[in-house]
Amino acid sequence: MAxxxxxxxxxxxxxxxxxxxxxxxxxxxxxxxxxxxxxxxxNKPFSxxxxxxxxxxxxxxxxxxxPYSALQRVQLGVGTGVVFDNDGHIVTNAHLVYETKEIIVSxxxxxxxxxxxxxxxxxxxxxxxxxxxxxxxxxKAKLGRSDKLVVGEEVLAIGYPLGIGKTATRGIVSAxxxxxxxxxxxxxxxxxxxxxxxxxxxxxxxxxxxxSEVIGINTLYGEKVQNINFAIPIDLVRELxxxxxxxxRVIRAWHGINGxxxxxxxxxxxGSVPGFLIETIEPGSPAEKIKLRGGSLPVKIGxxxxxxxxxxxxxxxxxxxxSLETVARIARAMKVGDKLKLEYWREGMIYTAEVVLPERPxxxxxxxxxxxxxxxx
Numbered sequence: 001m002a003x004x005x006x007x008x009x010x011x012x013x014x015x016x017x018x019x020x021x022x023x024x025x026x027x028x029x030x031x032x033x034x035x036x037x038x039x040x041x042x043n044k045p046f047s048x049x050x051x052x053x054x055x056x057x058x059x060x061x062x063x064x065x066x067p068y069s070a071l072q073r074v075q076l077g078v079g080t081g082v083v084f085d086n087d088g089h090i091v092t093n094a095h096l097v098y099e100t101k102e103i104i105v106s107x108x109x110x111x112x113x114x115x116x117x118x119x120x121x122x123x124x125x126x127x128x129x130x131x132x133x134x135x136x137x138x139x140k141a142k143l144g145r146s147d148k149l150v151v152g153e154e155v156l157a158i159g160y161p162l163g164i165g166k167t168a169t170r171g172i173v174s175a176x177x178x179x180x181x182x183x184x185x186x187x188x189x190x191x192x193x194x195x196x197x198x199x200x201x202x203x204x205x206x207x208x209x210x211x212s213e214v215i216g217i218n219t220l221y222g223e224k225v226q227n228i229n230f231a232i233p234i235d236l237v238r239e240l241x242x243x244x245x246x247x248x249r250v251i252r253a254w255h256g257i258n259g260x261x262x263x264x265x266x267x268x269x270x271g272s273v274p275g276f277l278i279e280t281i282e283p284g285s286p287a288e289k290i291k292l293r294g295g296s297l298p299v300k301i302g303x304x305x306x307x308x309x310x311x312x313x314x315x316x317x318x319x320x321x322x323s324l325e326t327v328a329r330i331a332r333a334m335k336v337g338d339k340l341k342l343e344y345w346r347e348g349m350i351y352t353a354e355v356v357l358p359e360r361p362x363x364x365x366x367x368x369x370x371x372x373x374x375x376x377x
Contacts, residue, residue, distance in 0.1 A: 256285020
């Protein structure tokens with residue numbers, strides 16, 4: 001009898017384990033199936049991706065006047081744009097079209113039409129243009145979601161590099177939410193990093209996934225390095241374009257501080273505290289009015305160049321500035337009219353200050369950067 005009960009107990013345990021295993025496998029299938037389905041539908045050949053996206057990609061010709069350039073006073077340029085919506089708005093890079101006297105959009109090989117600027121955002125290098133007299137509805141691009149990207153995912157960059165005609169280059173997503181400290185504006189706007197080749201003329205073109213969806217707008221390429229290029233995430237583009245269409249600009253708060261997080265080796269050399277090193281202060285800015293200091297001593301450590309001697313901001317509204325990502329998050333959350341409480345280090349002492357943020361204008365530094373980037377591309 002005892003053996004019989006023991007045997008039944010083993011059978012019941014075996015059946016129970018089978019039932020639990022079955023339910024666990026079913027649960028996993030329900031959880032994983034949607035991602036597997038998405039992966040299966042997003043595996044189109046790149047030739048098909050190119051053919052589906054290509055009609056919404058246009059070539060942009062522009063004539064710009066640079067009064068400060070003796071050698072290149074009249075600048076003729078070429079770039080790329082993407083049709084954003086059914087109203088014919090075209091997304092491109094701000095540095096391509098700012099200060100232009102004339103913009104011509106090439107739709108196909110022979111259809112040339114005049115365009116005008118709708119809005120410009122110097123922070124993200126994003127611009128919206130539209131045809132002055134559209135003769136037909138343009139095929140709009142299908143927009144994806146950049147927050148769903150995976151590092152290692154294959155992508156395609158489409159554009160008009162060097163003016164030689166529409167071209168596709170293949171690569172992968174090398175990084176998401178990449179903040180480029182060498183670009184004074186980019187800590188407000190993290191990029192998608194890719195190794196897909198981006199050359200002069202590709203600016204403003206789409207970065208596309210294997211679902212034929214635009215997941216970024218190409219904007220920066222590595223001039224002294226290989227296979228390091230950047231695109232504006234499409235989620236950010238989708239957020240900002242309606243503001244550019246409505247107001248002609250993105251209303252942002254302005255503090256006037258440029259710099260970077262103090263690296264550990266520099267902290268040791270300076271004998272300073274961790275925080276955000278102020279390298280430059282923009283003239284007329286709130287930071288200048290409360291007498292924050294920028295740097296004056298250029299120092300090169302490895303491949304990085306720093307401007308030392310400025311204040312180091314340790315806290316904003318009692319939150320410690322421990323990383324560039326923290327600075328970017330705080331900066332993106334700032335609104336016009338916000339009051340900031342700053343704690344900063346100067347020559348071994350800690351000070352505090354408060355500042356109210358006005359709207360950020362287009363600055364001389366923005367204009368200078370646009371002109372330099374246009375000349376180089």
